[in-house]
Amino acid sequence: MNVVKILLLCGAVLAFSGCKKSPFDGAKAMAETESLVKIGPREAGGGGARRASVLLEGKLKALGLKTTIDTFSEETPNGKMHFNNVLGRLPGKSNQLIVLVSHFDTKSGISKDFSGANDSGSSSGVLLELVRVLKERAPFETEFLIACLDGEECRTQYGPHDGLHGSRRLAQQIYEAGGAKLVKAVIVLDMVGDKNLNISVPRNSSKELVKELFFAAHELKVRSQFAIGPGSILDDHVPFLIAGMPVVDVIDFDYGSAPGSNNYWHTTNDTLDKLSVKSMQTVGDVVLRMIENLQTTN
Numbered sequence: 363m364n365v366v367k368i369l370l371l372c373g374a375v376l377a378f379s380g381c382k383k384s385p386f387d388g389a390k391a392m393a394e395t396e397s398l399v400k401i402g403p404r405e406a407g408g409g410g411a412r413r414a415s416v417l418l419e420g421k422l423k424a425l426g427l428k429t430t431i432d433t434f435s436e437e438t439p440n441g442k443m444h445f446n447n448v449l450g451r452l453p454g455k456s457n458q459l460i461v462l463v464s465h466f467d468t469k470s471g472i473s474k475d476f477s478g479a480n481d482s483g484s485s486s487g488v489l490l491e492l493v494r495v496l497k498e499r500a501p502f503e504t505e506f507l508i509a510c511l512d513g514e515e516c517r518t519q520y521g522p523h524d525g526l527h528g529s530r531r532l533a534q535q536i537y538e539a540g541g542a543k544l545v546k547a548v549i550v551l552d553m554v555g556d557k558n559l560n561i562s563v564p565r566n567s568s569k570e571l572v573k574e575l576f577f578a579a580h581e582l583k584v585r586s587q588f589a590i591g592p593g594s595i596l597d598d599h600v601p602f603l604i605a606g607m608p609v610v611d612v613i614d615f616d617y618g619s620a621p622g623s624n625n626y627w628h629t630t631n632d633t634l635d636k637l638s639v640k641s642m643q644t645v646g647d648v649v650l651r652m653i654e655n656l657q658t659t660n
């Protein structure tokens with residue numbers, strides 16, 4: 363068979379399958395998740411979270427991003443604690459900004475064997491794989507701020523001194539630098555690896571971005587796995603919302619052995635075997651499509 367024939371055959375196969383291969387690789391997102399989970403529990407203020415921040419910064423650097431670790435301390439119910447936000451920048455053609463967020467800390471006090479595979483491994487894995495693809499395809503119209511955030515989980519109960527430490531810090535920094543008006547979108551990823559993927563966007567997300575997310579899911583024929591949730595939740599999107607930035611929280615907050623039980627969440631059952639490459643592929647593809655669509659909107 364000559365080269366021309368091979369090319370024709372490949373073309374026919376692609377036309378028949380009707381799809382071109384996605385640049386986002388769910389298997390790579392899973393591998394990134396595994397490398398984070400290997401660290402063990404990543405309680406904010408502890409050695410695990412610190413090691414995770416170093417690992418994540420190294421990965422963003424290796425992907426060619428300019429990075430910083432923003433170390434800060436805040437009061438918590440357990441006294442003053444140190445947090446490390448890992449930030450990376452990917453310049454764009456304009457000064458409009460898309461902020462991509464995942465927390466990397468895990469809930470405290472579960473067990474020394476706690477994996478936090480879905481919460482917060484999966485979203486961090488998907489975020490790293492998104493960065494790889496975005497870097498490959500750069501420059502985009504928008505700049506990207508990649509935010510691997512610390513201290514999402516609360517120690518006892520969410521409040522001004524408990525939980526959402528990293529997102530509150532970053533939202534305030536953007537706001538105080540006068541950058542809130544340049545933010546086109548903040549996309550928060552959280553718990554996106556469940557084998558049984560049902561994204562339920564909390565109602566306290568920005569309507570226009572929920573529409574963009576659902577449209578991207580519709581375009582990729584996975585709209586049935588994306589819905590609006592029953593109510594509002596407190597997650598890393600809230601500080602950005604308060605600071606006046608458009609934000610959507612992409613979260614599947616039904617993570618358990620049966621619908622509605624949520625019995626894997628914040629337990630030692632939150633392990634890698636509950637996740638799937640396919641779910642990460644779906645979320646990665648949809649968010650990537652949404653980002654591409656946002657390049658051409660005002």
Ligand SMILES: [Zn+2]
Binds near residue numbers: 469481515628
């Ligand atoms: Zn959590």
